[in-house]
Amino acid sequence: MTTRQYIYFDDAYLHRYKQQQSDANGKKLCVNCQNPLPKRRILYCSDKCSIIFYREHVKDWNTIREEVFKRDNYTCQKCGKQFSTHSKVFNLECDHIVPIMHGGKEFDKQNLQTLCKECHKQKTRIDKNPIVGKIKAEIQQGLQQTLSVKANYQNH
Numbered sequence: 355m356t357t358r359q360y361i362y363f364d365d366a367y368l369h370r371y372k373q374q375q376s377d378a379n380g381k382k383l384c385v386n387c388q389n390p391l392p393k394r395r396i397l398y399c400s401d402k403c404s405i406i407f408y409r410e411h412v413k414d415w416n417t418i419r420e421e422v423f424k425r426d427n428y429t430c431q432k433c434g435k436q437f438s439t440h441s442k443v444f445n446l447e448c449d450h451i452v453p454i455m456h457g458g459k460e461f462d463k464q465n466l467q468t469l470c471k472e473c474h475k476q477k478t479r480i481d482k483n484p485i486v487g488k489i490k491a492e493i494q495q496g497l498q499q500t501l502s503v504k505a506n507y508q509n510h
Contacts, residue, residue: 396455418461419448426468433473447474453481 375383382391384399386407391399398404408415423446429436430446437445449469452458459465469477 394455396457397460418463418466422448422463422466423468425463429468430470430473431467432469432477435470437470445470447471449474449477456481 377383384391384403385397386403389399447469449467450458451465451467454460
């Protein structure tokens with residue numbers, strides 16, 4: 355079996371690791387139950403396995419969302435509309451910049467942003483287009499590599 359390691363940043367101090375394995379034929383296995391993944395599934399074989407994994411291994415999603423909303427000052431990162439902390443529940447959504455289905459990290463706060471419901475609907479429509487999503491993921495990956503090189507350069 356081959357093993358892939360994913361690193362997720364739940365907060366500034368804690369790194370979570372999870373293993374995704376492949377069977378002898380190279381088919382990826384569910385992170386939770388180790389069953390083969392059906393088509394169009396990336397990490398989990400079912401919604402049930404995803405929920406089980408989240409409950410057992412991942413910091414509470416609501417906490418992560420709240421940290422992202424707070425970091426972004428309860429402001430939509432696309433249109434700039436700002437919301438009060440009381441109205442956020444109904445108007446704000448935590449969006450994966452690079453969708454999980456295009457290789458984005460699920461719990462990495464650098465891959466999360468605050469969007470209002472209207473902007474989130476528009477972005478989701480674009481993300482569902484596989485060609486646009488693939489190009490966007492490649493651009494994001496290149497940007498992250500550039501930022502990493504720049505940070506290393508500045509530290510020396």
